[in-house]
Amino acid sequence: MTPLSGKPGIALGALTGFLLSVPLLAVFYAGWQMAGLSFAPFVFFNWMVQVLPGGIITFGIDTIVNIIRFLNLGETDKAAKITEQFMAATSFLITCIIVNTGYFGIMYFIERKFSVVVGLVLGSLMGLGILFFSHSIQKVNPINSFIDGLWIMSVFLIWGLALGWVYRHPALSSPDAATTTSEELLSVKKVNRRRFLIKAGSAVAVISLSGVILGRIVGNRNKPGTLNNKKFWSSFNPLPNASALVKPIPGTRAEYTPVNQHYRIDINTIPPVLIEEKWRLKISGFVEQQLSLTLNDLRSYEPLHQFITLSCISNPIAGDLIGTTRWTGVSLQRLLPKLRLRPNATHLKIRSADGFYESVALDEIRSDERVMLTYAWDGAPLTTEHGFPLRIYIPNVYGMKQPKWIESIEVTDHWEEGYWVSRGWDKYARMKATAVIDTIAVDNMTGKRMIQIGGIAHAGTRGISKVEVQVDGGKWEEAKLRTPLSNQTWVIWRYEWPFQKGKHNFTVRCTDGKGIPQIIEKAPPHPGGASGLHTLSRILRG
Ligand SMILES: Nc1nc2c(c(=O)[nH]1)N[C@H]1C(S)=C(S)[C@@H](COP(=O)(O)O)O[C@H]1N2
Numbered sequence: 001m002t003p004l005s006g007k008p009g010i011a012l013g014a015l016t017g018f019l020l021s022v023p024l025l026a027v028f029y030a031g032w033q034m035a036g037l038s039f040a041p042f043v044f045f046n047w048m049v050q051v052l053p054g055g056i057i058t059f060g061i062d063t064i065v066n067i068i069r070f071l072n073l074g075e076t077d078k079a080a081k082i083t084e085q086f087m088a089a090t091s092f093l094i095t096c097i098i099v100n101t102g103y104f105g106i107m108y109f110i111e112r113k114f115s116v117v118v119g120l121v122l123g124s125l126m127g128l129g130i131l132f133f134s135h136s137i138q139k140v141n142p143i144n145s146f147i148d149g150l151w152i153m154s155v156f157l158i159w160g161l162a163l164g165w166v167y168r169h170p171a172l173s174s175p176d177a178a179t180t181t182s183e184e185l186l187s188v189k190k191v192n193r194r195r196f197l198i199k200a201g202s203a204v205a206v207i208s209l210s211g212v213i214l215g216r217i218v219g220n221r222n223k224p225g226t227l228n229n230k231k232f233w234s235s236f237n238p239l240p241n242a243s244a245l246v247k248p249i250p251g252t253r254a255e256y257t258p259v260n261q262h263y264r265i266d267i268n269t270i271p272p273v274l275i276e277e278k279w280r281l282k283i284s285g286f287v288e289q290q291l292s293l294t295l296n297d298l299r300s301y302e303p304l305h306q307f308i309t310l311s312c313i314s315n316p317i318a319g320d321l322i323g324t325t326r327w328t329g330v331s332l333q334r335l336l337p338k339l340r341l342r343p344n345a346t347h348l349k350i351r352s353a354d355g356f357y358e359s360v361a362l363d364e365i366r367s368d369e370r371v372m373l374t375y376a377w378d379g380a381p382l383t384t385e386h387g388f389p390l391r392i393y394i395p396n397v398y399g400m401k402q403p404k405w406i407e408s409i410e411v412t413d414h415w416e417e418g419y420w421v422s423r424g425w426d427k428y429a430r431m432k433a434t435a436v437i438d439t440i441a442v443d444n445m446t447g448k449r450m451i452q453i454g455g456i457a458h459a460g461t462r463g464i465s466k467v468e469v470q471v472d473g474g475k476w477e478e479a480k481l482r483t484p485l486s487n488q489t490w491v492i493w494r495y496e497w498p499f500q501k502g503k504h505n506f507t508v509r510c511t512d513g514k515g516i517p518q519i520i521e522k523a524p525p526h527p528g529g530a531s532g533l534h535t536l537s538r539i540l541r542g
């Protein structure tokens, strides 16, 4: 379409929108990687995630987890984060292209000489929008929020400026019916436009590539203390069940999960980075006096060490969103006298740097010393991904009730729904008993010709009293149980079955420490955690 006014059309709006938003993305990426400044696409995406209704998000998470498992894309949590980051970048790009096209539309009605002014107005609106999102999701960055704000605004203003300038560029204007006198002039115009677009495209490529390359190089150098230089407890100490007689079948998942292999699930595209020196645990509400504790204050209490299996409620049967390590912290029971609670206090509302929250009953804390403010995993301070500097441990419930990156505790006189409960997940989120086959050691059958089957069973803090295996729908046979790391962790089991040629189905089930069998009925993770039996088929050849 050729506007009569000679103004560039909508299609050019979309094209230049693409050309302008790619470097925008790259510049934000460089700022994030090099200086820890806000990456606008993630701010935008995280805000959308928090604002959209829980049902849509839950559906989104389930879909992503299912696709990843279906396509066998590797570790669910890592693949999910990458998918999420990809979605964030794409939706940002698309939004920018739409805005850009909209601008070309608006300019239809506005004199061309105002193009830069309108571009700047649009840029500042975009910048303010991102600032607003970043403020409302309480993203905490080490960087000074004034500098961050300045950065976001400047980048968007420059973007707006570029937009206005590009719009006005003579090469983009359409041949005007009145001024186009000959075919020749028209083709000169076309050539000019093509030249301009090629030049602009090259500029975009250069800016974008340098942004990404700079970001990568400098970003990798700036990465804060990676895992290898940390002192992990397990590198120097034997596990408490090291001498247990029942050994795992090779191929069973590691009984003790290395911290860098522990699954990670949270609502953040990039985790909040808190600085120990600046961080305080603020305690307010129904207390005689408000408190502000440092991490060292918490470390000065006698530490409690607990071997714990944590599982995400989104973990499907036989999924990998579950892990076991040694948690260290201060029992909340021990801390209570220090809080000087008022008589009407009944609950603690725990709030995190990312806007996540959960409330815990004081009754539960008083009756269970295991409820713990945790500051170390495997003997080292929590990593950024896993909630540095402080997270909570609440026995027997899924991870959705256990905030990481805790910043404050408000003492209240009532129960409140936690973050995921108010988004449609189970109120209690009590861990369900599940048993999983990790390995059927088919090629390990020389010698005695026994098929070795092994895996884990888990029932929160209720423990596991029995695991049984069934082959081809036959009799349920008891597996051997390995002494667990603690009664708060999963249990490793093993079972041997005399070799028989052909295709066979292996099914496993468990009974918790209280003698209650696991739920056999299949249920998806939403809303109360997955249930059902795990079955694997193998073809055994002689
Ligand atoms: N602040 C905060 N804490 C959080 C979450 C979150 O999104 N934000 N996610 C929860 C969920 S759903 C799970 S499964 C666990 C996962 O802990 P991990 O990532 O250390 O394994 O953290 C929990 N704590």
Ligand SMILES: [Mo]
Binding pocket: 265, 311, 312, 313, 314, 399, 400
């Ligand atoms: Mo979770």
